[in-house]
Amino acid sequence: MSTWNDRSARHAHEHHPVWLDAVFxxxxxxxxxxxxxxxIWERGADLQTRFLPDINATLWLEIYWTGTPIAITAHVTSAATTDESAEMEIAxxxxxxxxxxxxxxxxxxxxxxxSGHFERRKQASAxxxxTFRV
Structure with a gap:
């Protein structure tokens, strides 16, 4: 039986084959x-060029923090040019x-x-x- 992490990673690689793994x-x-x-990051120079060209872009991340897996989905929620900001919801x-x-x-x-700046816009903790501005 596959785990959620297995399924999400498989989804990312099946639907977004240009993505790569990076370890920080x-x-x-x-x-x-x-x-x-x-x-799991999409190939690209930085967050702005990665997200802003396509408002429907989705980033799947598998994060292992202090041994605890956390699955994250990020969606661009506003269109912008590379000179502006875009809001992203990160669940x-x-x-x-x-x-x-x-x-x-x-x-x-x-x-x-x-991108040189990061602003936390709002929090819906429930x-x-x-929602971040990047």
């Missing part, structure tokens, strides 16, 4: 994360509050590296959905 092993300050953090499934908080910090770090 250290924080921006050089200290290691408490566990290996594995993400968290699985994990506990500590691991989800760690995931938010990681996403903030990655977005800051990619559904586990965060």
């Amino acid at each position: 092993r250290t924080r921006p300050d050089g200290r290691p994360y408490p566990a290996a953090v594995t993400t 968290f499934a699985g994990g506990d509050e500590r691991s989800r908080a760690g995931m938010e910090r990681l996403l903030a770090s990655l977005a800051a590296r990619a 559904r586990g959905v965060r």
Whole structure:
């Protein structure tokens, strides 16, 4: 029986064959994360060029944070050019509050590296959905 992670990874590779695996092993300050953090990213130069050309673009991530798998789906929710911002809804499934908080910090770090800024727009904690401006 396949797990959700197996199915989602298979979906990503079947429907988005240009995606690749990337492993981020250290924080921006050089200290290691408490566990290996594995993400499935679409090929592209940065978050802006990756998401903004197609409002229907979807990013599937498999995150392993402190040993807890967290599945994440991100959808672009507003159109923009590469000179503007786009809002993305990022839905968290699985994990506990500590691991989800760690995931938010990681996403903030990655977005800051990619686009130079990261703004948390709103939080709907009951559904586990965060909306970010990247």
